[in-house]
Amino acid sequence: MGLISKAKDGAKSSFFDSLKEGWKRLRNWLFTLLAAYILSVIQIVYGLDHMPSWSEAGTLFWHSFLNFPAFIQEWLVSTPFELISDHPILATATAILLSGYLVLVVVLIRAYRTLNRQSELIKGADDNAALLSQAGIKARYPHAKFSSSSAAWDALKQDIMSPENKFVYVLGANGIDTFGGPSSPLFNTFETFRGTVRVVLCKPDCKPMKGRALAVGITAREYKKHIQTSVKRLRFLRSKQKSVEARYYDGQPNWKLIITSQSLWVQYYLPGGPDVDQTPVWTMSMTENQDGFYHLFHMEFDRVWERCSNDAVNLN
């Protein structure tokens, strides 16, 4: 420790010691003054013109004790009664004012406590909102079943058809319930959409396809037929001069992805079934941060797409 720091510490400690000592003396002076004040009050109350002896003081206090009920009667009953009878308006106004203040103070304390409790919730909500926004989670739907309308599919169709959207990438299994079948939700949307469509489907007759057919409770032949129906639909779209590409993959289907320029649709193919339309749908928005789920799943689609570059589906 250097000389300067020692001197600083010494000065600081002396300063605080002086303060403590000063406070002690001031406190003693205050107590002395308070005692003198109390004595003067007692002298005035009892009409004394001298300093009472201990026995005299004891007698005075004993008399005070005996007169205490009368004192109470005077201060708590007679004086308020006089105030009420002599100045009823003033008494009423004072009572209303004091009651109002009291109520206000209690209510404010309660509001303060309630708001303090809620501020904790709001702090938590901020963190949750930050997580949602960083992850890009937009919605969760309990299933993707499509009848005439469905909130999940309607939102997706809106994303696909928005003017900013340039592409739709689909990583699916057989595509029949997505765009291949005439009653599928994106059947007409793909026909209307003017951007690029890329589709990855399960390779017909490969082992994972047969496993998937078994999992959803249909024969491999039917499953293959579904794939062929979807491919036929893609060929039709290509014949309409649409920018459509498709590839087969021979792996186990895991993620079902539908990606647009701004949004992502994710479902998971549960290995033992049921059909994917019975599994929950998560939708994500594109985030500014590159670690949002949109970007991560987009990379996953690109990876599968590149991996299947040798299995392009002939759409001509």
Add this chain to the structure above:
Amino acid sequence: MLELLIVAGAAGAIVAAVAGGITIGNRVVDQKLRYEQKLVRSDQPIVAHTVPRDRRSA
């Protein structure tokens, strides 16, 4: 005795007014500041609330 009755009556009225005021005031505060965390059902769609950009940056 009359004095006592009048003063006690006035004090009672004040206490009753204060108690009533506090009760009503507390109810109003609870109602205005009530926030109940709702149970989110997983069999229903859940859509994230989007906060407009101008509010986010405020």
